[in-house]
Amino acid sequence: MKVMNMVQAINNAMDIMLTEDKSVVAYGEDVGVEGGVFRVTEGLQLKHGVNRVFDSPLAESAIAGTALGMAIAGLKPIIEMQFDGFVYPAMNQILSHISRFRNRTRGKFSVPAVIRIPYGGGINALEHHSESPEAYFGHTPGLKVVIPSTPYDAKGLLISAIQDPDPVIFMEPKRIYRAIKQEVPEEKYSIPIGKAKVLQEGEQLTIIAYGAMIREVQKAMVLAKQKDLSIELIDLRSIWPIDRDTIRESVRKTGRVLIVTEAAQSYGPAAELISIVNEEAFLSLEAPPTRLTGHDTVIPLPMGEKYYMISPERIMFEIEKLIRY
Amino acid sequence: MFDKNTLDSYKPTDNKMFSRIDDEGVPLDKNWKPDLSSELILQSYREMLFERTADYMAVSYQRQGRMFTYPPNLGQEAIHIATGMVIKDDDWFVPAFRELGAWLAKGVSLKEIFLYFKGNEDASRFVNAKRMLPVSVPIASQLVHAAGIGYAMNYLDEKAAVFAFVGDGGTSEGDFHEALNFASVWNAPVIFVVQNNQFAISVPLHMQTKSINLAIKGLAYNIPSILVDGNDIFAMHEVIDYARKQAIEGNGPMLIEARTFRMGAHTTSDDPSKYRSKEEEELWAAKDPLKRLKAYITNNKLADLSNEDALIAEYKQKIDKGFEAAEQHPAYKLDDVFTHMYQEMPAELKRQKNNLENFMKDGGVK
Numbered sequence: 178m179k180v181m182n183m184v185q186a187i188n189n190a191m192d193i194m195l196t197e198d199k200s201v202v203a204y205g206e207d208v209g210v211e212g213g214v215f216r217v218t219e220g221l222q223l224k225h226g227v228n229r230v231f232d233s234p235l236a237e238s239a240i241a242g243t244a245l246g247m248a249i250a251g252l253k254p255i256i257e258m259q260f261d262g263f264v265y266p267a268m269n270q271i272l273s274h275i276s277r278f279r280n281r282t283r284g285k286f287s288v289p290a291v292i293r294i295p296y297g298g299g300i301n302a303l304e305h306h307s308e309s310p311e312a313y314f315g316h317t318p319g320l321k322v323v324i325p326s327t328p329y330d331a332k333g334l335l336i337s338a339i340q341d342p343d344p345v346i347f348m349e350p351k352r353i354y355r356a357i358k359q360e361v362p363e364e365k366y367s368i369p370i371g372k373a374k375v376l377q378e379g380e381q382l383t384i385i386a387y388g389a390m391i392r393e394v395q396k397a398m399v400l401a402k403q404k405d406l407s408i409e410l411i412d413l414r415s416i417w418p419i420d421r422d423t424i425r426e427s428v429r430k431t432g433r434v435l436i437v438t439e440a441a442q443s444y445g446p447a448a449e450l451i452s453i454v455n456e457e458a459f460l461s462l463e464a465p466p467t468r469l470t471g472h473d474t475v476i477p478l479p480m481g482e483k484y485y486m487i488s489p490e491r492i493m494f495e496i497e498k499l500i501r502y
Numbered sequence: 503m504f505d506k507n508t509l510d511s512y513k514p515t516d517n518k519m520f521s522r523i524d525d526e527g528v529p530l531d532k533n534w535k536p537d538l539s540s541e542l543i544l545q546s547y548r549e550m551l552f553e554r555t556a557d558y559m560a561v562s563y564q565r566q567g568r569m570f571t572y573p574p575n576l577g578q579e580a581i582h583i584a585t586g587m588v589i590k591d592d593d594w595f596v597p598a599f600r601e602l603g604a605w606l607a608k609g610v611s612l613k614e615i616f617l618y619f620k621g622n623e624d625a626s627r628f629v630n631a632k633r634m635l636p637v638s639v640p641i642a643s644q645l646v647h648a649a650g651i652g653y654a655m656n657y658l659d660e661k662a663a664v665f666a667f668v669g670d671g672g673t674s675e676g677d678f679h680e681a682l683n684f685a686s687v688w689n690a691p692v693i694f695v696v697q698n699n700q701f702a703i704s705v706p707l708h709m710q711t712k713s714i715n716l717a718i719k720g721l722a723y724n725i726p727s728i729l730v731d732g733n734d735i736f737a738m739h740e741v742i743d744y745a746r747k748q749a750i751e752g753n754g755p756m757l758i759e760a761r762t763f764r765m766g767a768h769t770t771s772d773d774p775s776k777y778r779s780k781e782e783e784e785l786w787a788a789k790d791p792l793k794r795l796k797a798y799i800t801n802n803k804l805a806d807l808s809n810e811d812a813l814i815a816e817y818k819q820k821i822d823k824g825f826e827a828a829e830q831h832p833a834y835k836l837d838d839v840f841t842h843m844y845q846e847m848p849a850e851l852k853r854q855k856n857n858l859e860n861f862m863k864d865g866g867v868k
Contacts, residue, residue, distance in 0.1 A: 239677065246646065246654065250655065251658065252654050283623055
C-alpha cells in the first residue's frame, strides 16, 4: 500500500472523484496551474483539464456563490478557501444561501458542493492564516462540517463529502498536512460523515478532540501512560452532525471528559460537546466536564503563538486535575 | 432592429438612454418599426395590465391582513413583460424579488407568488416553472449564483441564457461587481438586468453612486452595457432579445440598466411620502410604461382600449382564484420545518423534532 501524507491523500481523493464523475469541478485561488498554495491540487489541472480544475478570480464571496450556481445547475464543485481567515468574505454566501437553498426551495434545488478550508495555527504564518472558524459552520443549519486528523480519514471523508447531496465544509488541519504519513489505499473508499472514531480505548477519562489537536493529545497520552493512567481518545471527525452515541458510550464508561480544541472558547465546539455530555451521561459524571481550548483572544502572530497553542504538557496538566478531582 | 451598431451608438460613457417611443407613445425615429407583431404588442399590453391588476390586488390582500408583506411592481411592468417575452423554458431566471410579470411568464403561478408572501416555503417549489430560482433577500447576492449557472451552461454545452435581476441599490454591493467580473472572465451567458427604480427603499440614486449611470459599471469588466428606457417596452424587448442572442451564441454576458421608477412603495410596510416628493412622482407618472404603450396602440389604431372594465374584471377574478388557492394550501406542518434541511434527516434533527412532537402531544402548541 502507498504511504501518503494528508496533502497527497486529499489530492488522491479529488483525483478519483474527478476521474469518476464528470460533474465534479475544482476551483479557487491558485488552485489550477500552481496546484494551490499547499499543493493539494497539484497535477489535477494537467490531468483533468482547465475547464475542470482552474484558477478563479480572487473573490471568496463569488467563489462560494458561483459554486451554488454550478451545483443547482448539475455540477459538483469543490472549492478552496485559500486560508481559514479568508473564508469570512464568503460567509454571506455560505450562511445565507448555500446552507439554505434546499430548504428554501423545499428540495427542488440542492447544493452538493464541498468547501475546502485549510485551517488552524502553529505554522508561523501571518494574521488570518491560523484561525479555527469551525464553530461558525457548526452553528449554521444546513451544513455538514468535517475535520480529519489523518491522511486515511481525509481521503475517505472527502470522498463522502463530494458524494454528499448537501453542502459540506471540509476543514483541513494544515499544521499536520505533511506531518503524518500512513498507508492509504489507492482505490476509492469512503468514511461516513457523522461518525466519530475511538482511537484509543481507556477507562479513567475520555478525551474528545479533532484535527491537529489529536496529535497533541496523543503525545500527552504517552505522558499519561507513564503514570499508568488509562485514557480513551475520541477523534470527533464530524463537527456537525456530532456522533452522540460514541460520546455517550465513552463518558458513561469513564465518568470523566476533557475536550481539547484549538478554537476560541466561548460558544465554541467544546461548549457544544459538554452540553451533549451533560444531556447523555450526567449521572455517570465523576468530575465536571472540562474544556481546554484556545483563548478568547485573537490567535497571536508567530512570536506569541506559544501562549495560544495547546501543548501536550498542558493537556497532561488538565488530565491530572481531572483524575484527581 | 437593435444590433451591434445600435449598441455601439449608446455608449454608457455618453450617458445616452436607448428609447423607441416618447411619453405620448410616438416613435422617436420615424423610420423605426417595432420588432413585435401587432398581436404581440397587444399581448404585451394585456400582460402589463394583468401584472398591474395583480399588483393592486396583492396590496389590497395585504391591507386586509391576508398576506404579511408585499413588494409592489407598479411602474416597472415593461421590464418584466419584455423579459417574459424573450426568456425560454431552458433559460434560467435568477430574480431579486420585484419582477412579477417575468415570474408569471416563466411559469410561476399566482398561487405560488401569494403563498410566498403569506409566508410558506412551499411557494418556492415552482411546480411548473423550470430553472426558476427563489427570491433572494440579501441584496445582489444572487448575481454570483447566476455567474456560476452560466459557467455550468458553458461547461455542459447547453444553449441557455441566465437572466439575473438586481435593483439600483444592489449595484453598490460587492457581489454585483464580483458577479460581473466572474461572468466576464468565464464568458458566461448571463444577462444582468439592473432595474434602476431610483430608490433603494428610501435612499435615492445620487446617495448610492457618483457614476453617471449604472450601465457604465459594466465597462470596467469589458461587458457590453447599455442604458435602456425601462418604461418603454419596445426598447426593453429589443435589447433583451439582442442580449439573449449574444449569450446563446457564446458572446458572454451583457449588462442592461433599465431606467424606471417604483411608483409604489418598497413594500407594503414602507411609506414613500417620507423620502420623495409629489413632483417627482408626477414627473414619472407621465412616463408610466402602461400609459405609453396604450398611447402607441391607440395612435396606431391597433385596438380600442377605451373601455377595459370587462378585461380588468376578468383579471380580478383570475387573481382572486390564485389567492384563494394560496389560502387553501395545506397547513404548515411541523415536519415541514425539519424535512428539507438535508436530503436525509440527520439523527440530531430527528431528536429535536421528536422533542417538539412530544411537547405537542401534551397539548403544548395549538
